[in-house]
Amino acid sequence: MNALSRRELLSGIAALAAAGALPGSRPGRAAGRPALPIPPELRADAEGTVALRAQPGEMEFRPGVRTPTYGINGPFLGPAIRVRRGDRVAVKVTNGLDEAITLHWHGLKIPGDADGSPYNLIRPGATWRPTLEIDQPAATCWFHPHVYPATAELVIKGLAGLFLIDDAESDALGLPSRWGVDDIPLILQDRRFNPDGSFFHRFNLVAVTAGYVGDSLLVNGAAYPEARTARGWLRLRLLNGSNARSYRLGLSDGRSLYVVASDGGLLSEPVELKELTIYGGERYEVLVDARNGRPFDLVSRPTGQMAMNLPPFDGELPLVTLRPDGAEGEGRLPDALVQLPPLVAGLPPVSRNLVMQMLLDAQGMDLLKAAGLMKMDREKKTDPAVVKAVTKLITDGPALPLDQQLGANAVNGTPFRMGAVSFSAPLKTDLRWLISEGSDRMQHPVHIHGCQFRILALDGKPPPAQMAGWKDIAPIEKGGTAEIQVRFDHPAPREHPFMAHCHNLEHEDSGMMTDFSVA
Ligand code: C2O
Ligand code: CU
Numbered sequence: 413m414n415a416l417s418r419r420e421l422l423s424g425i426a427a428l429a430a431a432g433a434l435p436g437s438r439p440g441r442a443a444g445r446p447a448l449p450i451p452p453e454l455r456a457d458a459e460g461t462v463a464l465r466a467q468p469g470e471m472e473f474r475p476g477v478r479t480p481t482y483g484i485n486g487p488f489l490g491p492a493i494r495v496r497r498g499d500r501v502a503v504k505v506t507n508g509l510d511e512a513i514t515l516h517w518h519g520l521k522i523p524g525d526a527d528g529s530p531y532n533l534i535r536p537g538a539t540w541r542p543t544l545e546i547d548q549p550a551a552t553c554w555f556h557p558h559v560y561p562a563t564a565e566l567v568i569k570g571l572a573g574l575f576l577i578d579d580a581e582s583d584a585l586g587l588p589s590r591w592g593v594d595d596i597p598l599i600l601q602d603r604r605f606n607p608d609g610s611f612f613h614r615f616n617l618v619a620v621t622a623g624y625v626g627d628s629l630l631v632n633g634a635a636y637p638e639a640r641t642a643r644g645w646l647r648l649r650l651l652n653g654s655n656a657r658s659y660r661l662g663l664s665d666g667r668s669l670y671v672v673a674s675d676g677g678l679l680s681e682p683v684e685l686k687e688l689t690i691y692g693g694e695r696y697e698v699l700v701d702a703r704n705g706r707p708f709d710l711v712s713r714p715t716g717q718m719a720m721n722l723p724p725f726d727g728e729l730p731l732v733t734l735r736p737d738g739a740e741g742e743g744r745l746p747d748a749l750v751q752l753p754p755l756v757a758g759l760p761p762v763s764r765n766l767v768m769q770m771l772l773d774a775q776g777m778d779l780l781k782a783a784g785l786m787k788m789d790r791e792k793k794t795d796p797a798v799v800k801a802v803t804k805l806i807t808d809g810p811a812l813p814l815d816q817q818l819g820a821n822a823v824n825g826t827p828f829r830m831g832a833v834s835f836s837a838p839l840k841t842d843l844r845w846l847i848s849e850g851s852d853r854m855q856h857p858v859h860i861h862g863c864q865f866r867i868l869a870l871d872g873k874p875p876p877a878q879m880a881g882w883k884d885i886a887p888i889e890k891g892g893t894a895e896i897q898v899r900f901d902h903p904a905p906r907e908h909p910f911m912a913h914c915h916n917l918e919h920e921d922s923g924m925m926t927d928f929s930v931a
Pocket of ligand 1: 516518556558693859861911913915
C-alpha cells in the first residue's frame with residue numbers, strides 16, 4: 413500500500429464514483445486484485461435439512477469503503493445449495509432482517525406453496541419451512557427474494573445464491589466438477605454506489621423504464637477478481653444475477669465458449685460460440701479449454717440494451733481473470749450430453765398470450781431522449797455531455813410516488829396486483845404459450861414459475877442452439893415474441909399461485925408481473 417491516507421483514498425474513490433469510473437476496469441491493474449470468492453457448497457445435513465438465515469452484513473467492495481449489505485449465512489450473497497434428483501430437502505429459512513422477505517427457488521419444479529413467491533412472506537424473526545422434492549434433471553438454478561414490490565432492492569442488497577441439482581446422468585459425463593477448482597460459479601451483478609458507500613437504488617423514471625443501471629461489476633461479490641484454477645477444461649457456471657443488465661460475454665483472447673447447459677439443464681450437445689448473451693436471471697454452463705495454462709479474462713461487450721452502454725460499459729469490459737496454473741484438470745468436453753425429450757407432437761394452438769407492456773415508458777423515454785441517450789446507444793460513443801446528462805437522470809431523478817411506480821408496467825394491460833390471480837392453467841398438460849413485447853421498446857427476459865419450458869420459436873424462427881434445451885426464461889427483444897412449449901407438473905392453488913414476469917427486477921416491481929393458479 414502506498415502513502416495515501418485513508419481520507420485521500422476515500423475522496424479519490426468518491427471522485428471515481430462521481431465520474432462513473434469502475435473499480436477494476438483496467439485490465440492488468442497490478443496490486444490488490446481480489447481473489448474470486450467461491451460460495452461454499454451447502455448440502456442437507458443428516459436429517460435432510462438445509463438451514464438458511466438472511467442477515468444484515470457489511471462489505472468492502474472498494475478498499476476502505478464500507479457498504480451495508482444483506483446476505484444468507486454470510487454478509488453478501490449466499491451458499492451454493494447442492495441437492496440430487498430424488499432428494500427430499502427440508503429447508504429452513506430464518507429471517508434475521510428487520511423487513512419481510514421470501515426466498516424463491518428460481519428454476520425448481522415444485523408446487524406453488526413451496527415456491528417462495530410474494531405469497532410466501534417470511535416476517536422478521538420468522539422461519540419458513542418448505543419441503544422441496546427434487547425431481548428434475550441436473551441444473552444450475554438459484555434463489556432470491558420475491559417480495560412485491562421490493563424484490564429489486566433486496567437483490568441489490570445481496571440476497572441471492574446458487575441452487576445446484578446433480579443427477580446420475582450428468583455425473584456420468586465426466587464434466588469438470590471440482591468445485592472452485594475446475595467447476596467455477598460466476599454470479600454476474602452490476603451495482604452503483606452512493607457517496608457514503610451504500611448501494612444506490614431508487615425507483616425513478618429511468619429505473620421503471622430501463623431498469624437498474626449500475627456502473628460497477630461484481631463477480632461473486634468482488635470487483636474484477638482473479639481465480640486460480642486447474643489447468644485443463646474449466647466449467648463456468650454463469651448466473652446473470654443482475655437486476656436488469658444483459659451481458660454479451662466472450663473471452664479476452666478469442667477462445668471459444670462451449671455451452672453445455674441452459675437454465676434448466678444440460679443441452680443435447682455442446683454449442684461452440686465466440687460470444688454468449690446472457691439476460692437477467694438466466695444461467696448457462698460453459699466449458700472453456702484452458703489446457704494451455706494461459707490466463708484469460710471473461711469479458712462483457714456492449715449490448716445495445718437501453719441505457720446500459722454508459723461508460724464504463726461502452727467498450728470491452730473485463731469481469732474476471734482466470735489463471736489456469738493449478739493442478740492438471742480431470743474434466744473433459746463430451747461430444748454428446750443428454751437426450752432431451754423430443755418436442756411434443758401435435759401441441760395445441762396458443763392458449764395463453766403474455767404481453768409485456770410499459771405504461772410509463774413514454775415519459776421515461778422522453779427524458780432519456782432529451783438527454784441524448786438514443787444517439788449514444790446508436791453510435792456507441794461517449795459524448796461526455798450526454799454521459800453526464802443521462803447519469804444525472806439515473807442518480808438524481810426523484811423517486812416516483814408509489815402508485816406511479818406500481819402502475820408503470822403491465823402484463824396484458826394490467827399492472828400486477830397481489831391476490832388478483834389472473835388466470836388458471838391445467839395441471840400436467842402440454843401447452844403452447846406466446847410471450848410478446850407489447851410496447852416496441854426494449855428487451856424483457858420473461859420468467860415463469862413452476863416449470864421448465866422449451867422455446868419453440870423466437871420472433872417466429874427456431875431459437876439459437878443454446879436456447880433449444882430447458883429454459884425458465886424467454887428473452888424477448890424490442891417488438892419480439894417467444895413461443896414456448898410449457899407444462900406444469902405441480903399444483904399452485906389460488907392462495908399460492910405461480911408468477912410470470914419480466915426478470916428485469918425494476919419492471920417486475922413496477923407491474924410487469926402476473927400470477928396464475930394450476931390445477
Ligand atoms: Cu428469479 Cu419470479 O424470479
Ligand atoms: Cu421488462
